[in-house]
Amino acid sequence: MRYEILGETLPVVICYLESGEKMVTEGGGMSWMSPNMKMETTSNGGIGKIFGRAFSGEKMFQNVYTAQGGEGMIAFASCFPGSIKAFEIAPGQEMILQKSAYLAGENGVELSAFFNKKIGAGLFGGEGFIMQKASGHGIMFAEFDGHVVEYELEAGEQIVVDTGHLAAMTASCTMEIKSVPGVKNMLFGGEGVFNTILTGPGKVWLQTMPISNVAGVLSPYFPSSSK
Template identity: 70%
Template sequence: MKYEIKGGELPVVVCFMDAGETMITEKGSMSWMSPNMKMETTSNGGVGKALGRMFAGEAIFQNRYTAEGGPGMIAFASSFPGQIKPWEIMPGREIVVQKSGFLAAQEGVELSVFFQKKLGAGLFGGEGFIMQRLSGQGLAFLEFDGSVVEYGLQPGQQIVVDTGYLAAMDATCKMEIRTVPGIKNMMFGGEGLFNTVITGPGRVWLQTMPISNVAGAILRYLPSK
């Protein structure tokens, strides 16, 4: 399969597929396609995996698109201004992404829910708590809000991230949600109650414009009635 990412800050990935190749995606992600692309809606792994995707913020069912009778073309557009990044998934090269970060992938890629280990803190940690783990084998396309900044963490090295800015991380990284220290900081600091602490080794991708922050900023200007 070949692909092109177009559209600048409003990106779309156009995939050029050989006959018999299949892509999986969440509902509503397909933008346009050639007439020979066959769509099939499936739970893709049974009830257990479907419920896990739902808990991670994705749809229970996924759509499978297969090129039939010859080469096919299909495009998947981002749902928010930002960037689309390709990622080659393989054993030992799994990635953990924000719950809305998966756009599309080849059929060999598997999605599962990723839990923050400390459940008590995680229940109140917002978007940093429940994420998705991508494993298996194949090319995946991820969508991020705004621009993406990458950091490489050495073993034991940490970075503290405000909730919502964590876009993705290598599965080798560890994630912990911590409360902001000090009552005054929590009440009057304006930075929320929790931060996400990422510990290496591995790479971390941070996004500059979380959609939750944009929604909060717009909400202030909407009429109350």
């Protein structure tokens, strides 16, 4: 499979498949394709995987697109101004992603819900409570909000992140939610009550414009319903 990612603010990934190669996406993920691409809707696993995808923010069923009779082409566009990143998934190279980040992937990539093992992260992590885990093998494409900044953390090295800015991390990293120190900081700091502590070794990808922040900025300009 060959691919190219085009566009900056509103990107799209265009995949070129050899005959018989497959791409998997959730319903509504396909933007355009060549006429020799065959679509099949599948649960892609048992009832556990179906509900696991639902918990992680994805739809219960997925669409599998197969190139038939020669090279095929299929495109997947981002649904929000931001970035599309390609990741090579393999045993020992699993990825943890924010909810709904998965855009499309080769047939060997498996998607499941990832629950943070630390109780604090589960109770107070917001977007970090339930995330997506990509495992298996193959290329996967993820969409993130705004520009993406990548950091590589050494063993024990940490970075403090507002939870909404965490886009992805390698599964070798750990994540913990901690409260902001000081009552005055909590009440008047404007940065929220909790922060996410990411610890290496591994890579983390941080997004500059979480969609939740955008919604908060725009909400005062939306007309409220009159009673």
